Amino acid sequence: MRNENGFRIMVAAGGTGGHVYPALAIAEALVRLYPQVSLGFVGGVGGFERPLMKETTVQFATYDEVRSGPLHGVNILKMLVSAIQLIIGTVQALWLVKRRNPDALLLTGGWVGLPVALAAWVWRVPSMIFLPDIEPGLTIQVLRRLVRKVALTVDESKQYFPSNETVTTGYPLRQSMLDATREAGIKQFGLDESRKTLLVFGGSRGSRAINYALLDILPQLLADGVQVIHVTGTLDWPDIEARRKAMPDTTHYRAFPYLHHEMGLAMAAADVVVCRSGASTLGEFPQFGLPSILIPLAWAWRYQKVNADYLAERGAAIELDEKDMTERLLPTLHDLLHDAARLEQMQQAARRLARPDGAKCAAEALVELAGANR
Numbered sequence: 001m002r003n004e005n006g007f008r009i010m011v012a013a014g015g016t017g018g019h020v021y022p023a024l025a026i027a028e029a030l031v032r033l034y035p036q037v038s039l040g041f042v043g044g045v046g047g048f049e050r051p052l053m054k055e056t057t058v059q060f061a062t063y064d065e066v067r068s069g070p071l072h073g074v075n076i077l078k079m080l081v082s083a084i085q086l087i088i089g090t091v092q093a094l095w096l097v098k099r100r101n102p103d104a105l106l107l108t109g110g111w112v113g114l115p116v117a118l119a120a121w122v123w124r125v126p127s128m129i130f131l132p133d134i135e136p137g138l139t140i141q142v143l144r145r146l147v148r149k150v151a152l153t154v155d156e157s158k159q160y161f162p163s164n165e166t167v168t169t170g171y172p173l174r175q176s177m178l179d180a181t182r183e184a185g186i187k188q189f190g191l192d193e194s195r196k197t198l199l200v201f202g203g204s205r206g207s208r209a210i211n212y213a214l215l216d217i218l219p220q221l222l223a224d225g226v227q228v229i230h231v232t233g234t235l236d237w238p239d240i241e242a243r244r245k246a247m248p249d250t251t252h253y254r255a256f257p258y259l260h261h262e263m264g265l266a267m268a269a270a271d272v273v274v275c276r277s278g279a280s281t282l283g284e285f286p287q288f289g290l291p292s293i294l295i296p297l298a299w300a301w302r303y304q305k306v307n308a309d310y311l312a313e314r315g316a317a318i319e320l321d322e323k324d325m326t327e328r329l330l331p332t333l334h335d336l337l338h339d340a341a342r343l344e345q346m347q348q349a350a351r352r353l354a355r356p357d358g359a360k361c362a363a364e365a366l367v368e369l370a371g372a373n374r
Helices: 017-033 049-055 076-100 113-122 138-146 155-160 175-179 182-189 208-223 237-246 263-269 281-288 303-313 322-337 340-351 358-372
Strands: 008-012 038-044 062-066 104-107 127-131 149-152 166-168 196-201 226-231 253-256 272-275 292-294 317-319
Touching: 008 017, 008 076, 008 113, 008 358, 017 038, 017 049, 017 127, 017 175, 017 358, 038 049, 038 076, 062 076, 076 113, 104 113, 104 358, 113 127, 113 138, 127 138, 127 358, 149 155, 149 358, 155 166, 175 263, 175 281, 182 263, 196 208, 196 263, 196 322, 208 226, 208 237, 208 272, 208 322, 226 263, 237 253, 263 281, 272 322, 281 292, 281 303, 281 340, 292 303, 292 322, 303 317, 322 340
Parallel strands: 008 038, 008 104, 038 062, 104 127, 127 149, 149 166, 196 226, 196 272, 226 253, 272 292, 292 317
Antiparallel strands: none
8 A cells, every 4th residue: 555645646637727727736735745646647639738737847757638629618510529529538538547547636627627537437536626716617517526526716616516525725826826026026027116017918828808908008007107017828929029029118018928937926026917817816816915907708608707706896806897998997007006005905805815725725635535545
C-alpha cells in the first residue's frame, strides 16, 4: 500500500483558462503538501490547455489527450460531430484510466471531463469536480452524476447539490497569484506610482467588445492621468498592436496579447479592473482587494451574470450591461477613480471575500477522497 504522499492523481481540464488554471493551482498545492504525489494530466486534442501546460512549473508525470466536443450552444452538425468525438474520447479514456490506474480524479469543467469522468466511474475511481462559478453550467450538471464530491468556490452554490456531495474550498489560486505584490507589479510593468492604474482584459481568449470600447476612450483616460495595462487576447492582438504603434504617445499604455505568470502582478499593481465576470473573478479580485467593473458575457448562459451579481451585491464590483458599455464605461471609470472613499470601500469589500487557501483546501479534499478509496 502506498503512503499518502504516494497517491496517483489524474487531472482532467481543458477548453478555457477558467477550467485549466484552477486545475493547475490545485496541482501546485498537491505537490507542495504531498511531495511524492504522482500527477497525470488529461486535456482535449489540440486544446487551449496544451500551450498552458508548457508554461506551468508543475511537474506532471504524464500528459494525455482525448477527443471531446461541445453539445450545448452549437448547431446540429457540430453537435453530431461532437457526439462522435465524445464516443471516441470515451473509448480512449477507458483505456487511459485503466492504464494509469489513478487513486482519484480531479475535474474542473470543460467537455474533455465527460469521457474521463465516465471512464473513472466505470473503473470505480473516485472523482471530485471543482465548480468555479456560483451556478453550475450544463457540463457540471452532467458530470456531478458521475462524481463523489463537488468542491465549491462559495457556500451559495450548495443549493444546487445534495448536502453530502459538497465541500466549500474557495477558489484555487496559483502560487504566482498568492506571491504577487504591488511593488513587484509596478516594477514589472514600469508603471508611474503617482498615477492610478487601470487593468483591462477579456478572459483567456479576450473580448473584442471590451478591447474596442477601451480604445475608444483611451485618449481621455490617458489625458485624465490614468495608466493602462491592456491584455487583449490573441485574436485581436494584430490589429491592436498596429493601432498602438500608430499612437503618438504610449508612455502610459501597456498592451499585451496574453499574460501567464505575470497576470497576478498586473492585478496587484492595478487600482481598478475592467473585464468579463468569469469564475476567476470570484477568487482573484478578492485576493488583491481589487475593485472591478464587470461586463458579463451576454450569450454565456447566465453564469457570468450570477458571478457579477455576487460581487456587486457585496460592494466589491460595479456591473455594466454590454449594450450600455460604450456610453457608461468612461464616466463610470472617471467617477470611481476620482472617488477615493468609494474606491477604498470597494477594496475592503473585495478583501472580505478572499480565500487564499482555496487550492490547499481542494487538494486536501481530493487526497481524502483518494484515501477513502483504499
